Amino acid sequence: MNLIDEDLKPKKTDNSKKIAKIILAIILLVIVIIIGIFVAIMYIQDSKLKLYINGSINEKVKQMLVIEQDGTIYVPIREIAPYLGYESFSGEYTDKSEDASKCYIQNEDEIANFALNSKKVYKLTTSNSIKNYDYFYADKPIKAINGKLYATTTTIEEAFNILFDYNEEKQRMYIYTMPYLIDTCSAKILDYGYEKISENFINKKAILNDMLIVTKNNDSTYAVIDINGNPIIEPKYEYIEYLPNSKDFLVQSNGKMGIISAKKETKVQILYDSLELIDNEVGLYIAQKNDKYGVIDSKGNIKVYIEYDQIGIDISKFEQNGIKNKYLLDNGMIPAEKDNLWGAFDKNGNQILDFEYDSFGYIAKSNKNAINLLMIPDYNVIIASKNKKYTLINSVGEELCLPVLDDVYMTISAGNKYYYMNYNNNIGVNVEDFLDELQMTKGNVKVNAKNNTTNENNVIEENVSNDENQQQVDEAGDTETTEEQ
Helix, strand or coil, X not given: CHHHHHHHXXXXXXXXXXXXXXHHHHHHHHHHHHHHHHHHHXXXXXXXXXXXXXXXXXXXXXXXXXXCCCCCEEEEHHHHHHHHCCEEEECECCECCCCCCEEEEECCXXXXXXXXXXXXXXXXXXXXXXXXXXXXXXXXXXXXECCEEEEEHHHHHHHCCEEEEEECCCCEEEEEEHHHHHHHHHHHHCCCCCCEECCCHHHHHHHHHCEEEEEECCXXXXXXXXXCCCEEEEEEECEEEXXXXXXXXXXXXXXXXXXXXXXXXXXXXXXXXEEXXXXXXXXXXXXEECCEEEEEECXXXXXXXXXXXXXXXXXXXXXXXXXXXXXXXXXXXXXXXXCCEEEEECCCCCEEEEEEECEECECCCCCCCCECECEEHHHCEEEEEECCEEEEECCCCCXXXXXXXXXXXXXEECCEEEEEEEEXXXXXXXXXXXXXXXXXXXXXXXXXXXXXXXXXXXXXXXXXXXXXXXXXXXXXXXXXXXHHC
């Protein structure tokens, strides 16, 4: 019996070892599975889209994004504004309303206006004394999603002055605001041998293209460097201002202004008393020299000779018109004054109006409900005065009626704008009805519009003539009565 028992003992030990190995193997397998699951979870989590603003992850902004099938990413304009340092409002900055088809964003330095289905975004630098709007074209029109206005990330980037980077492979989005970028670079400026980054808001925008406008000698000397401190424009200018649309620089030396590119090319010679951008689309500047004004392009070519007493209109008198550029009206006219008479040029420098007008625009006089009027925007028609009477002029310089109007004004009722004109005994004639009869169309003039003005002019001329004839009859009667006496 002992022999049999002794034979069985090793077998029981062997079985216990096998069970222990199996259990250990199972435990190891479970551990491997757990590690695998953990790694898979981490990979899935890591592969999900993450969005960072100024280095910090922001889940709320990520949830706002709408990614379309073609890969276009849309962002709600008003909802993202507070995360980028802006306030937002419905309507338009210069025409306050609750119109949900428009909105604008605003910080202490700048405003940007957006409109549904439009690609044109207007921007106004509030610190600039000349209240001219700048503009840029979005890559795709502003669209509405669930009653909110959305823009593409490319449009958001330019409108909000941010840098936006999307690494699709790593599923990472990075947003950097301009103040954050400026703060990041400020500490390095002393090391580069300069005092500080220019505090001009427009100049700060250079950082969005990896450039910095910096100062020396208590802000008396300006220069341009890249973000690594390498010189682009040497520190020898009295003043430098960034031109964001062309990425060039307006420079001043010995009191004269010119334009230098980021490649150190002199694009406009430094010989003007002042230069003011009036249109970035074709690159036009108001140039002043010896108290006279003209227009040049971004290469220094003269478009309008520098011989005029004034270019541009005081649009502060016409705030309700929504005019965004005092130098270049919405219909493409550049108004100019010489010897107290006004004329106009187009963007190419062609004269389209002779210098025979007293002024542009109508200043309301008697009617308390009348509002000053410079332009009827839907028809691209401006009001001009000749011999103290008014006429309507289209975008190619044609008078649409005789200069016999006594008043041409605007009224606003329930948020809607209406346009009227008075001449002789004809009071409150609807201007838009008149223009519709001329077959004027929004933003354009039909080919036969000029010919059609003949009949309308005849009607107005006939009314004027009848009135003048009646006046002559009355005067003749008065004369005869006097002679009889």
